[in-house]
Amino acid sequence: MASEKLGFGIEQLGENGIAWILMKIRVDIQRNPKVGETITIETWPQEPGRIEYGRDFIVRDEQNHILIKAISSWVVMDLRQRKIRRSSSVPIHFSAVDNRRAIEAKLGKLKAAGTLETAYQKMIGYSDIDFNGHLNNSRYVDYVMDCFALQEHQKYHITSIEVHFTNEVLPGEVIELKKDTSAAQENGVYIEGINTNTNKVVFKSRLRIEAE
Known part of the structure; x- marks a missing residue:
């Protein structure tokens, strides 16, 4: 995983009694990969907020055409207290942050337009x-x-x-x-x-x- 290469994977966080929790994600699909097709997944972190950590994704085919783009928002949870931790209170620091966005959009509120x-x-x-x-x-x-x-x-x-x-x-x-x-x-x-x-x-x- 990309987070493991940065030193903040599941096992590393688990040693501190915390874990990544996905809160929001948006995935835009240009084309679904085919069975047997080789794809490349690029992912990078955003600058951490007060409690949220953003991570973007781009999936490409062998011709470098974009198949899928995604943006996501994560938090860090204290596994013992089952509470979200502020970014300032956890040992996660990125040496470099890529400010590109896979999708130029914000993960805003979702609500029904009519009857459920x-x-x-x-x-x-x-x-x-x-x-x-x-x-x-x-x-x-x-x-x-x-x-x-x-x-x-x-x-x-x-x-x-x-x-x-x-x-x-x-x-x-x-x-x-x-x-x-x-x-x-x-x-x-x-x-x-x-x-x-x-x-x-x-x-x-x-x-x-x-x-x-």
Whole structure:
């Protein structure tokens, strides 16, 4: 991992009782990589804020064409207190910061444009969690994709997805997936997940879709 090369990977932070937690991410897709295709992933950190650490990504094919661009926002959590730590209180310092942005945009607030309708419910099991003991960030995207029927996946493809993670989810808890398709004519879909055990919103997402 890029963070490990900088000296701030999972193991290094774990020795200090802290861990990286992804809070927000936006991924813009020009083209999906093909099976067997060789790709190159470039990533770099942004200047740390008071509590947030930005990291950008660019994925290219063998002809150096950009396939995917992404921007993300991370925080550092104290694993014992389960609280977010300020950047000034953790031993993370970048010797050089690249001010380029993969996407010229801010990760602002996400909200529904219309009425939310329940898509389905999902109980969190062992295979859904990460080494921190809560729901793995990558699984949220799977759950978002499952909000659509196979026929809808065959008719449309995603050109952009933004996800904001607001509350952790633990094994045994249930997420209710809700979606708002009122802006589908403008190629926008909003989806959020609510923890039925706590009634808290655990994530919000916004998708841009295009017809095949």
